[in-house]
Amino acid sequence: xxxxxxxxxxxxxxxxERPWPSRLAGPAVFVAVxxxxxxxxxxxxxxxxxxxxxxxxxxxxxxxxxxxxxxRGGMLTLGQGVxxxxxxxxxxxxxxxxxxxxxxLSGGVPDFMAWSGIDELPALxxxxxxxxxxxxxxxxxxxxxxAVLGWAVFRQRVRGAYFAILxxxxxxxxxxxxxxxQHLTGGTNGLxxxxxxxxxxxxxxxxxxxxxxxxxxxxxLVYVAFRQVVRSRYGSLLVAVRDGEDRVRFLGYDxxxxxxxxxxxxxxxAGVGGALFVLVMGIIAPSSLGIIPxxxxxxxxxxxxxxxxAGAVVGAVLVNxxxxxxxxxxxxxxxxxxxxxxxxxxxxxxxxLAGIAETAAEWWRHRGRRQQLQGxxx
Amino acid sequence: MNQxxxxxxxxxxxxxxxxxxxxxLNFTFGQMGVINMAHGxxxxxxxxxxxxxxxxxxxxxxxxxxxxxxxxFLVTGLLGLALEAGLIRxxxxxxxxxxxxxxGIGLVLQQLARDVFGAPNVSVPAPAWLAGxxxxxxxxxxxxxxxxxxxxxxxxxAIAYYLNRSRSGRRMRAVIHxxxxxAVSGIATRRVDATxxxxxxxLAGIAGVALTLxGPTGPTTGTNYIVDAFLVVVVGGxxxxxxxxxxxxxxxxxxxxxxxxxGASLAKVIVFAAIIVFLQxxxxxxxxxxxxxxx
Numbered sequence: 248x249x250x251x252x253x254x255x256x257x258x259x260x261x262x263x264e265r266p267w268p269s270r271l272a273g274p275a276v277f278v279a280v281x282x283x284x285x286x287x288x289x290x291x292x293x294x295x296x297x298x299x300x301x302x303x304x305x306x307x308x309x310x311x312x313x314x315x316x317x318x319r320g321g322m323l324t325l326g327q328g329v330x331x332x333x334x335x336x337x338x339x340x341x342x343x344x345x346x347x348x349x350x351x352l353s354g355g356v357p358d359f360m361a362w363s364g365i366d367e368l369p370a371l372x373x374x375x376x377x378x379x380x381x382x383x384x385x386x387x388x389x390x391x392x393x394a395v396l397g398w399a400v401f402r403q404r405v406r407g408a409y410f411a412i413l414x415x416x417x418x419x420x421x422x423x424x425x426x427x428x429q430h431l432t433g434g435t436n437g438l439x440x441x442x443x444x445x446x447x448x449x450x451x452x453x454x455x456x457x458x459x460x461x462x463x464x465x466x467x468l469v470y471v472a473f474r475q476v477v478r479s480r481y482g483s484l485l486v487a488v489r490d491g492e493d494r495v496r497f498l499g500y501d502x503x504x505x506x507x508x509x510x511x512x513x514x515x516x517a518g519v520g521g522a523l524f525v526l527v528m529g530i531i532a533p534s535s536l537g538i539i540p541x542x543x544x545x546x547x548x549x550x551x552x553x554x555x556x557a558g559a560v561v562g563a564v565l566v567n568x569x570x571x572x573x574x575x576x577x578x579x580x581x582x583x584x585x586x587x588x589x590x591x592x593x594x595x596x597x598x599x600l601a602g603i604a605e606t607a608a609e610w611w612r613h614r615g616r617r618q619q620l621q622g623x624x625x
Numbered sequence: 626m627n628q629x630x631x632x633x634x635x636x637x638x639x640x641x642x643x644x645x646x647x648x649x650l651n652f653t654f655g656q657m658g659v660i661n662m663a664h665g666x667x668x669x670x671x672x673x674x675x676x677x678x679x680x681x682x683x684x685x686x687x688x689x690x691x692x693x694x695x696x697x698f699l700v701t702g703l704l705g706l707a708l709e710a711g712l713i714r715x716x717x718x719x720x721x722x723x724x725x726x727x728x729g730i731g732l733v734l735q736q737l738a739r740d741v742f743g744a745p746n747v748s749v750p751a752p753a754w755l756a757g758x759x760x761x762x763x764x765x766x767x768x769x770x771x772x773x774x775x776x777x778x779x780x781x782x783a784i785a786y787y788l789n790r791s792r793s794g795r796r797m798r799a800v801i802h803x804x805x806x807x808a809v810s811g812i813a814t815r816r817v818d819a820t821x822x823x824x825x826x827x828l829a830g831i832a833g834v835a836l837t838l839x840g841p842t843g844p845t846t847g848t849n850y851i852v853d854a855f856l857v858v859v860v861g862g863x864x865x866x867x868x869x870x871x872x873x874x875x876x877x878x879x880x881x882x883x884x885x886x887x888g889a890s891l892a893k894v895i896v897f898a899a900i901i902v903f904l905q906x907x908x909x910x911x912x913x914x915x916x917x918x919x920x
Contacts, residue, residue: 323721399901403908408660408720412855413901419852420897427888538852542728549725582736589729593722594712 277470284463294452298527301459303567304466305524310548310559311466311473312516317545318553319477320509321489322406326414327517328541329421330389334518335531336425337388339438340372341381342449342525346442348376363430371431378445385522386515393514397507406492415538422537437532438525449529458526465523466560469516473556476512485509517544543570546585549592552601561600631765632881638770640877641777642839645832646854647861647869648780652825653705654855655864656801657818659713660724664829664854665847666734667704671697671833672842673742676749686750690834694776697830705826709819717818731847738844746843755838769838776835780828781870787824788866797821801864856900862910871911876900 289297309327316322347353354361356368374380396417400410425432432438447454476482487495488502495502525531534540543566551562566588573581596602646668653661661667674697678689708730716723751769758767788794799807800817808814829847836846857876861868876896884892 323724325724396901399905403905405904405908408654408658408724409859409904411660411721411724412852412859413904416852416856416897416900420894423893424891427891538848542725545725579736579740582732586729586732586736589725589732590712593726593729594715597722 277467281463281467285460289456289459294455297459298455299568299571300564301455301462301527302524303564304462304560305520305527306544306547306567307560307563308462308466308469308520308523309517309544310551310563311469311556312513312520313545313548314551314553314556314559315473315476315516316509316513317548318555318559319482319485319489320506322506322510323411323545324414324510324513325411325538325545326416326418326421326541327513327544328418328536328538330393330514330517331521331524331541331544332421332425332531332533332536333389333392334385334521335525335536336432336438336521337375337381337385337518338522338525339441339531340375341378342441342444343438344368344372344376345444346440349443357433359433359436360430365430369431382522385518389518389521390511390515394507394511397510398503401503401506401510404492415541418536418538418541422533425533425536433532435533437530437534439530439532441525441529444526449526458523462523462527465519469519470556470560473512473516477556481505481508543585546589546592548599550588550599552599552604554598555601558599558601558604565600629882632885633878634766634770636878636881637874638767638774638839638877639880640874641770641774642832642836642850643853643857643877644777644870644873645773645780645835646829646850647857647873648777648784649825649828649832650854650858651861651864651866651869652821652828655858655861655869656797657821657825658717658720658863659822660720660727660855661705661708661713661825662724662728662851663708663731663734664727664826665849665851666731666738667701667826667829668833668836668847668850669738669842669844670701670704670734671830672749672837672846673738673747673833674700674830675834675837676742676747676842679749680747687752687754690752690755690838693834694831697834698827699830701830701833702823702827705829706819706823708826709822713822714815714818735844735848742844744844746841749837749842751838773835773838776831780831781866785866793817793820860900860903860910862912865910865912868910868912 288300292300309331313324313327316324343357347355347357354366356365360369375384400413405413425437426435428434441449443449444454444458484495484500484505488500488505492502495505521531524535544563547563547566548559549562550566551560552558569584570581573584592599598605646664649667650661650664653659653664675690675693678684678693678696679686682689684692708727712726712730713723716726755768755772758765758769758771760766786794788798796807796812796817797820799810799812800814804814807817832850833847836842836850840846840849853876857873858869860876861870861872879896879899880892883895887895
């Protein structure tokens with residue numbers, strides 16, 4: 248059961264010989280956006296809003312992963328909340344332990360453990376006292392989980408709808424596990440109330456600004472890395488597997504590894520997004536990881552354009568910005584709008600905003616030729 | 626051993642609930658390949674139909690449930706028919722798109738329920754003849770759970786009869802097996818599609834009414850069951866009635882057996898792991914239609 252995709256982008260278009268100014272247009276836009284994000288935005292935007300922008304960008308990082316796995320690989324990853332959460336909890340555990348270490352009254356364990364009668368730090372928590380371990384775990388643990396799970400299901404050719412539903416079930420099970428292992432995870436409250444990051448107050452405008460810069464830098468890095476992946480030979484192979492898995496198998500490739508790698512990369516991106524999200528928002532809790540939040544991550548990518556990394560970034564920023572704007576003033580209306588957005592995007596613009604932009608660009612590029620044709624026919 | 630036996634009715638009744646929720650999916654997902662995420666909201670609509678019968682229409686609790694069953698079947702069936710005719714028919718063969726599409730519909734229905742009935746759960750009193758229970762051989766058998774089990778059995782029998790004996794059911798099977806051949810044999814495949822969707826959605830309404838007996842009725846009633854119901858269809862094998870029945874009962878029993886030993890939260894995770902392992906052994910589910918397709 249493979250998903251048929253309306254007008255997919257050409258599989259790794261051969262590098263067209265374009266005159267150098269237009270060849271440099273893409274990188275120029277990238278550098279310009281980066282310069283605005285790093286230079287202009289922190290200077291003009293007030294700290295509270297800046298924090299919100301950083302939050303949107305965390306979801307943009309997750310979104311780029313979804314664009315890779317779903318847009319390029321045809322795997323609808325409906326459980327990204329799991330990997331987002333794994334990354335987030337890894338970072339949150341470090342921040343919690345930093346608070347515990349600086350608090351002589353804590354007795355060496357976080358308060359929710361003390362309430363459950365635990366007076367010694369569990370083995371699972373101990374490595375996370377080192378920031379390097381926590382940061383590495385935020386990337387590697389989601390990657391490892393995705394690699395094992397992906398290998399298991401792709402090897403058996405579980406795909407399409409089956410894969411999507413398994414992912415969704417994974418998200419449901421993960422949230423239930425988090426809530427019920429309260430003595431280990433803080434339960435419904437999640438991990439929060441982090442006073443400091445590396446000794447600096449997490450809530451001072453200065454730290455906020457640095458966190459923002461870090462988020463922008465990581466997002467740019469992920470964008471460049473994924474762009475290379477998409478344009479590489481592997482990227483072409485991934486698209487080929489999406490469009491004709493059996494044909495690729497007949498050509499002698501093993502689609503299992505092609506798909507597992509893309510799934511793993513997308514999980515790692517989600518983990519990174521989750522870890523940064525904790526730094527930005529100062530909380531990670533099950534309520535932001537379940538089925539609905541996972542679907543919202545996908546919706547953002549669908550709106551931005553699942554085939555385009557830039558589209559995923561724009562979609563994530565727009566959808567999350569809309570969410571903060573609308574859900575504050577009228578929550579019910581926002582839910583209707585969300586539902587309507589799903590329908591409108593799938594029915595009228597399956598390639599999202601990026602698709603609309605491409606169509607418009609194509610139209611613009613050919614306008615001269617169209618005029619010529621019209622002139623000659625008259 | 627005694628404890629295992631005591632968990633048996635619990636497992637069967639969990640299985641029956643799963644089965645009721647999954648039976649409709651067996652039509653829409655299993656047979657037509659449409660991932661109808663709004664199915665959960667159809668279940669919710671069914672549950673609210675039972676509420677409306679009591680609170681708005683004013684039927685006494687003693688028989689309002691029995692009236693609600695056919696009414697809910699009609700209401701959700703028509704809802705499904707409208708969804709199919711308006712949107713889904715353009716998306717056959719694109720299951721992932723139908724998933725996102727119907728999720729959007731589900732969000733809207735959920736919010737609609739919140740606006741009409743309010744966000745808190747409403748109460749649907751069960752009829753007096755379903756209160757209490759019997760004790761057989763040391764096993765607790767609450768009447769409400771037994772009613773659900775019986776209802777599930779009746780639904781399965783009716784569906785089996787419909788698919789195997791009625792003309793309309795046979796046409797449906799023909800379309801599923803080979804759409805083109807069915808079409809050239811003079812079957813109106815479009816009409817069959819609509820019928821299939823009507824039946825699948827209608828079954829969600831019946832499941833919803835039954836759920837009012839054992840759980841809270843609120844805007845998110847259906848969401849709690851939808852993922853498990855989809856897993857049942859996946860494990861059972863697409864479009865296989867006996868697979869759906871077996872998988873629902875197996876998952877229900879597994880849940881009931883693991884739960885006292887591990888706690889409810891781990892049980893979910895263990896069941897999920899069991900499903901992954903099972904799909905390693907039988908990626909196409911318990912039963913499959915034999916075809917010459919590659920997968």
